[in-house]
Amino acid sequence: MNRTTVSLIAGTAALAAVTGFATLSSPQAAGTARTAAELPVERTSLLCPAPSTSDIAETSYTSFTPVTKDADNGGKAELQAAAAQSDGKSAGKKAAKPVLEPEEPGKPATGDTSGGDASALVGIAEGKFAPGWTVQETTEVAAGSGRGLQGVNCSAPDTEFWFPGASTAADRTDYVHLTNPDDSAAVVDIELYGKDGALDSTLGEGITVAPHSSDPILLSTLTEEKQENLTVHVNVRSGRVGAAVQALDDKLGGDWLAASTDPSGSLVLPGIPKDATAVRLVAFTPSDSDADLKVQLASPSGLITPAGNETLHVKAGMTTSADLGDVTRGEAGSLVLTPTDASVPVVAALRVVRGKGDDQETAFIPATRPVGTRATVADNRAKGTTLSLTAPTRAATVKVTASAGSKGGEAVSKTFTLKAGTTENVEAPTPTGLKGTYALTVEHVSGGPVYGARTLAATADGVPGFTIQALPDDRGMVAVPEADQDLSVLQK
Numbered sequence: 001m002n003r004t005t006v007s008l009i010a011g012t013a014a015l016a017a018v019t020g021f022a023t024l025s026s027p028q029a030a031g032t033a034r035t036a037a038e039l040p041v042e043r044t045s046l047l048c049p050a051p052s053t054s055d056i057a058e059t060s061y062t063s064f065t066p067v068t069k070d071a072d073n074g075g076k077a078e079l080q081a082a083a084a085q086s087d088g089k090s091a092g093k094k095a096a097k098p099v100l101e102p103e104e105p106g107k108p109a110t111g112d113t114s115g116g117d118a119s120a121l122v123g124i125a126e127g128k129f130a131p132g133w134t135v136q137e138t139t140e141v142a143a144g145s146g147r148g149l150q151g152v153n154c155s156a157p158d159t160e161f162w163f164p165g166a167s168t169a170a171d172r173t174d175y176v177h178l179t180n181p182d183d184s185a186a187v188v189d190i191e192l193y194g195k196d197g198a199l200d201s202t203l204g205e206g207i208t209v210a211p212h213s214s215d216p217i218l219l220s221t222l223t224e225e226k227q228e229n230l231t232v233h234v235n236v237r238s239g240r241v242g243a244a245v246q247a248l249d250d251k252l253g254g255d256w257l258a259a260s261t262d263p264s265g266s267l268v269l270p271g272i273p274k275d276a277t278a279v280r281l282v283a284f285t286p287s288d289s290d291a292d293l294k295v296q297l298a299s300p301s302g303l304i305t306p307a308g309n310e311t312l313h314v315k316a317g318m319t320t321s322a323d324l325g326d327v328t329r330g331e332a333g334s335l336v337l338t339p340t341d342a343s344v345p346v347v348a349a350l351r352v353v354r355g356k357g358d359d360q361e362t363a364f365i366p367a368t369r370p371v372g373t374r375a376t377v378a379d380n381r382a383k384g385t386t387l388s389l390t391a392p393t394r395a396a397t398v399k400v401t402a403s404a405g406s407k408g409g410e411a412v413s414k415t416f417t418l419k420a421g422t423t424e425n426v427e428a429p430t431p432t433g434l435k436g437t438y439a440l441t442v443e444h445v446s447g448g449p450v451y452g453a454r455t456l457a458a459t460a461d462g463v464p465g466f467t468i469q470a471l472p473d474d475r476g477m478v479a480v481p482e483a484d485q486d487l488s489v490l491q492k
Contacts, residue, residue, distance in 0.1 A: 036479035036480060036481050037479070037480055037481070038477045038478070038479055039070065039477065039478055039480055040068050040069075040070055040071040040072070040130070040131040040476060040477060040478075041130050041131050041475070041476055041477070041478050042072060042075075042126060042127060042130055043124070043125070043126050043130050044124075044125045044126075044129075044130040044131075044133045044156070045122070045123065045124055045125075045156055045157055045181060046079075046122075046123040046125075046133065046135050046154040046155065046156060046242075047082075047120065047121070047122055047123070047154055047155060047156070047157055047179045047181055047241075047242030048061065048079070048120060048121040048122075048123070048135060048137045048152070048154035048179075048242075049120050049137070049152065049177035049179060049214065049216075049242070049244050049246065049256075050118060050119055050120045050177060050214055050216065051113070051118050051137055051139045051150070052116055052118070052139050052141060052146075052150070053116040054115075054116050054141050054144055054146075055115055055116050056115075056141065056142055056143065056144075057114065057115060057116060057118075057139050057140070057141050058112070058114050058139065058140045059112060059113050059114065059118055059137065059138065059139040059140075060110060060111070060112045060137075060138050060139075060379065061079065061099055061100055061110065061111045061112065061113075061121070061135060061136070061137055061138075062108050062109070062110050062135065062136045062138070062378040062379040062406070062437055062439075063077070063079060063100055063102040063103075063108065063109045063110075063111075063123075063133070063134070063135050063378070064102075064107075064108045064109070064133075064134050064135075064376060064378040064403060064439040065077070065102065065105040065106075065125065065128070065129050065130070065131070065132060065133045065134070066105060066106070066131070066132045066374065066376055066401075066403075066439070066441045066474075066476075067105045067106045068105065068128070068131040068132060068476060068477075071105070071127070071128040071130075071131050072127035072128050073127070073128060074127045074128065075125070075126040075127015075128045075129050075130065076125075076126055076127070076129065077102040077123070077124065077125035077126065077129035077130075077133065078098040078101065078102070078123065078124060079098055079099045079100055079102070079111070079121050079122075079123040079135060080097070080098040080099055080121060080122065080123075081099070081119035081120070081121060081122075082119060082120045082121065082122045082179060082180075082181065082212050082213055082214055083119060083212055083213060099111045099113070099121055102125070102129055102133075103406075104128075105128055105129065106403060106404060106411065107403065107404045107406070108378055108379075108403060108404075108405070108406040108436070108437055108438060108439050109406065110406050110436065110437060119214070120177070120179045120213075120214030121137075121154070122179070122181045122212070123135055123154060130476075131474075131476030131477065132374060132376055132441075132474035132476035133474075133476075134153065134154075134376045134377065134378050134439065134474065135153070135154040135378065136151065136152075136153055136154070136377065136378040136379040136469070137151065137152050137153075137154055138150070138151045138379050138456070138467065139151070140458065140465065141254075145173055145248045145249065145250050145254065146173070146246075146247075146248030146249065146253060146254030146255075147253055147254075147465075148253035148254065148255070148361040148362075148464070148465030148466070149253075149255070149361070149456065149457070149458050149465030149466055149467045150246070150254060150255050150256055150465075150467060151255065151256065151379070151456060151467030151468075151469055152244055152256035152258060152469070153258065153377070153469050153470075154242075155242050155243075155244065155258070155259075156242070157179075157180075157181055157182075157240040157241055157242050158236075158240060158241075158242075158243075159235070159236040159240055159241075160233075160234065160235055160236065161232075161233070161234040161243040161259040162231065162232070162233055162234075162259055162260045162262075162263065162284070162286075162347040163176070163231065163232040163233075163234070163243075163245045163257055163259055163260065163349070163366075164229075164230075164231040164232075164260055164282040164283060164284045164319065164347050164348055164349045164366075165229070165230075165231075165245075165247070165257050165280075165282040165349035165350070165351055165364055165366070166219060166230045166231070166232045166245050166247060166257060167219075167227065167228055167229060167230055167247065168192075168219050168220045168223060168225065168226050168227050168230060169226055169227065169228045170226060171249055171250040171251060172247060172248065172249055172250075173218070173220070173248040173249075173250075174218075174219045174220075174245055174246065174247045174248070175216040175217060175218055175219070175245065175246045175248075176190060176216070176217045176219065176232060176234065176243060176244075176245050177214060177215070177216050177217075177242075177243065177244050177245070177246060178207070178209045178214065178215050178216075178217065178234070178241045178242070178243055179209075179213075179214040179241055179242040179243075180209040180210065180211060180212065180213055180214070180239060180240075180241050181212065181240075181241075181242070182211060182212075182239055182240065183211050183212070184211055184239060185208050185209065185210055185211055185238075185239065186208070186209045186236055186238060186239030186240060186241050187206055187207070187208055187209075187236070187237040187238045187239065188206075188207045188208075188209060188234060188235070188236050188237065188241060189204060189205050189206065189207070189234075189235045189236075189237060190204035190207065190217060190222060190232065190233070190234055190235075191204060191232070191233040191235065192204065192219065192222060192223055192230055192231070192232060192233075193230065193231040193232075193233065193284055193317060193318065193319050194225065194227040194229070194230055194318070194319055195227065195229065195318060195319055195320070195321075196318060197317050197318050198317065199222075199223045199225050199227070199230075200223070200225075201222045201223045203221065203222045203223075204217075204222045206237070209239075209241055216246070219232070227319075228321075229280075229282050229319050229321040230319060231282070231284035231319045231347070232245060233286070243259065244256050244257070244258060244259070245257040247362070247364065249362055251360070252353060252360050252361065252362045253360065253361035253362050253465065254362060255362055255363045255364055255467050255468075256364070256467075257349065257364040257366065258364070258366050258469075258470070259366060260347035260348060260349055260366040260367045260368075261347070261366070261367050261368050261369050261472070262345075262347075263285070263286055263287075263345030263346060263347050264345055264346065264367075265291075265338075265339045265343030265344060265345060265346070266336075266337060266338045266339065266343070267336075267337040267346060267347075267348050267367035268298075268334060268335070268336055268337075268367065268368065268370070268390065268392055268451045269281075269334060269335040269336075269337075269348060269349070269350050269365045269366070269367050269368070270334040270365070270368065270388055270389075270390050270423070270451040270452055270453040270470060271334060271365060271386075271388035271390075271423075271452070271453025271454070271455060271468055271470070272327070272328050272332075272333045272334060272335065272350065272352060272365065272388075273328070273352060273354055273386070273455055273466070273468075274328050274330050274331050274332050274333070274425065275328075275330065275354055276326060276327070276328055276352050276353065276354055277326055277353050277354060277355065277356065277360070278323070278325060278326065278352075278353040279323075279324040279325065279326070279327050279328075279350055279351070279352055279353075280321055280322070280323050280324065280350065280351045281295070281309075281312065281321060281322045281323075281324055281335065281348065281349075281350055282319060282320070282321045282348065282349055282350075282351065283312060283314045283319070283320050283321075283337070283346055283347070283348040284314065284318070284319045284320070284346065284347050284348075285314050285315075285316060285317070285344050285345060285346045285347075286317070286345065286347075287316055287344045287345055288316050288317075289316055289342075289344050290313065290314060290315050290316050290344065291313075291314040291316075291339065291344035291345075291346050292311060292312075292313055292314075292339065292340040292341055292344075293311060293312045293313075293314065293337045293338065293339060293340065293346065294310070294311055294337070294338045294339070294340050295309050295310060295311060295312055295322075295335065295336075295337060296335070296336045296337075296338070297327055297328070297333045297334070297335060297336070298333065298334045298335075298336050298390045298391075298392055298421055298422055298423040299328075299331050299332070299333050299422065299423060300331050300332055300422055300423060300424055301422065302419070302420075302421045302422055303336065303392075303421040306324055306327050309322050309324055309327075311340060312337070314344075314346060332388055332423045332424055332425040333423050334388065334390040334392070334423040334451065334453075335350060335365075336390075336392045337367075347367065348366070348367045349364055349365060349366040349367065350364065350365040350366075351363075351364055352364065352365060352468065354464075354466055355464060359464055361464060361465050361466055363455075363466055363467050363468045364468070365453060365468050365470065366470065368451060368453075368470035368471075368472050369472035369473055370444075370449040370450060370451050370472070370473065371389075371398070371442050371443075371444055371449075371450045371451065371452050371471055371472070371473060372444060372449075372472070372473025372474075372475075373443070373444060373473060373474075373476075373477060374441060374442065374443045374444070374473065374474055374476060375441070375442050375452060375471035375472055375473055375474055376439055376440065376441040376442075376471070376474055377439065377440050377454040377469050377471050378437070378439045379437050379439075379456065380402070380428075380437060380438050380439065380440050380454065380456070381437055381456070381458070382430065382434055384456055384457040384458050384466075385428070385440075385454065385455070385456055385457075386425055386454065386455040386456075386457075387400065387425070387426050387428040387440055387442075387452065387453075387454055388423060388424070388425050388426075388452065388453050388454070388455070389416065389418055389423070389424055389426055389442070389450055389451070389452045390418070390422065390423040390424075390450070390451050390452070391418035391419065391420055391421070391422060391447065391448055391449070391450050392420075392421060392448075392449070392451065393420060393421070393448045393449065394420050394447055394448025394449075395417065395418060395419055395420045395447050395448065396417070396418050396444070396445075396446065396447030396448045396449070396450045397415060397416070397417045397418075397445040397446045397447055398415070398416055398418070398442050398443060398444055398445055398450055399413055399414070399415050399416075399442070399443045399445055400413065400414050400415075400416060400426065400428050400429060400440060400441070400442050400443075401413040401429070401440070401441045401443070402428065402429040402430050402431050402438050402439075402440055403431065403438050403439040403440075403441070404431055404438065405431045405433075405434045405435045405436040405437065405438050406435075406436030406437050406438070407435035407436030408433060408434070408435035408436065409431035409432055409433045409434040409435055409436075409438065410431055410432045410433060411431060412429040412430065412431055412432055413429060414426075414427075414428070414429045415445065418447075418450065420448065428440055440454065442471055451470075451471075452470070452471035453468055453469065453470045453471060454468070454469050454471065455467070455468050456468075456469075
């Protein structure tokens with residue numbers, strides 16, 4: 001083989017292992033396709049939004065990396081204020097102390113902050129710390145708008161995000177948090193879509209996010225229209241950012257709205273609490289064609305159709321909503337959306353309310369990717385943790401591992417088999433001799449795709465709160481071509 005070709009392929013394979021986002025398919029040589037090897041990623045970036053503006057907010061961060069076979073033995077990980085990352089590079093300045101120091105793979109590490117001045121965080125993990133690295137941000141607010149429990153998985157920077165379920169209604173205060181981890185400025189457009197289509201606004205165009213900084217953009221400053229249900233589209237013209245929507249309600253508490261998975265014809269929204277008192281579905285299609293969706297609930301006994309909400313018609317470019325009430329009726333459930341005819345790409349999210357009267361609280365469930373090979377959620381506690389798993393199309397088997405505790409305890413694993421079309425709130429394991437918090441890792445063993453979500457419930461100063469995080473594939477492995485593949489077909 002030509003030496004130049006060998007060098008090119010070796011360099012590409014290294015890039016894939018570092019970024020974790022490149023997947024290379026080997027070309028056919030002599031009519032035979034070769035299987036790409038799976039290697040652990042070598043570098044991962046995560047961004048955590050500024051947690052709260054409340055002076056009485058209490059925020060905890062939990063970092064966890066699952067043990068990964070064949071991962072590098074070296075490496076490091078740290079999580080620090082976005083601005084501090086820039087200061088640490090300046091001549092003569094000492095890098096700021098990280099918010100927390102991640103532990104070795106297999107053990108959670110925790111850190112905390114309080115008040116309304118906490119910064120957005122930028123995290124970098126390398127070597128053995130990178131594959132599957134997960135950071136959870138959990139904030140307790142005892143009073144005021146958005147009071148209750150707010151949680152979000154810190155996410156990787158990207159160039160496009162969809163947030164169905166945002167609002168500019170009078171009782172809502174919603175912010176889009178944009179965090180730039182890089183050395184150059186990012187330029188971002190924010191588009192808003194309501195029930196009648198795009199909202200008129202030029203203020204969301206060309207927003208500049210400075211290097212190593214984070215900007216919370218109040219949605220109500222981008223438009224004068226007051227709409228209950230909006231879809232927010234964040235499109236990055238240059239650079240990359242992390243994005244999340246903080247939705248604060250004057251009466252119903254608040255939580256973080258994470259981005260929906262990429263527009264798709266079929267979607268799964270897992271882990272609706274069995275005691276939900278109100279569930280609202282919000283959907284949007286960026287296509288020029290309308291979408292017609294079949295709405296089903298994956299219950300413990302199988303797929304059922306909610307009475308009165310059998311289908312949902314989503315007009316092109318317009319946000320559509322449907323109130324599903326107490327759709328779970330005391331049982332575990334996940335929403336499954338499938339096209340009734342031709343597939344048109346859709347994004348969707350659920351707003352979930354628990355409690356009654358003054359004790360109501362809100363959380364959000366966006367459509368998400370399946371667990372895939374492996375998914376992890378951190379900051380689980382001895383009380384108040386519920387793991388929900390669904391197999392919407394075919395029966396499946398998964399292995400669930402509870403890590404060691406952050407302050408002590410030993411890891412424990414269990415295997416679960418899910419019937420096709422069902423959702424189950426599984427009796428997830430807890431570490432033996434648990435002290436502190438722990439992580440839950442779900443690994444796909446066999447069968448069809450599995451989707452998962454974790455509900456974390458807690459009461460602060462007598463105020464009940466809850467938050468829900470999905471468990472998408474952690475993308476800790478990347479496909480690279482085998483070194484001995486004959487790629488001479490690439491030569492001219």
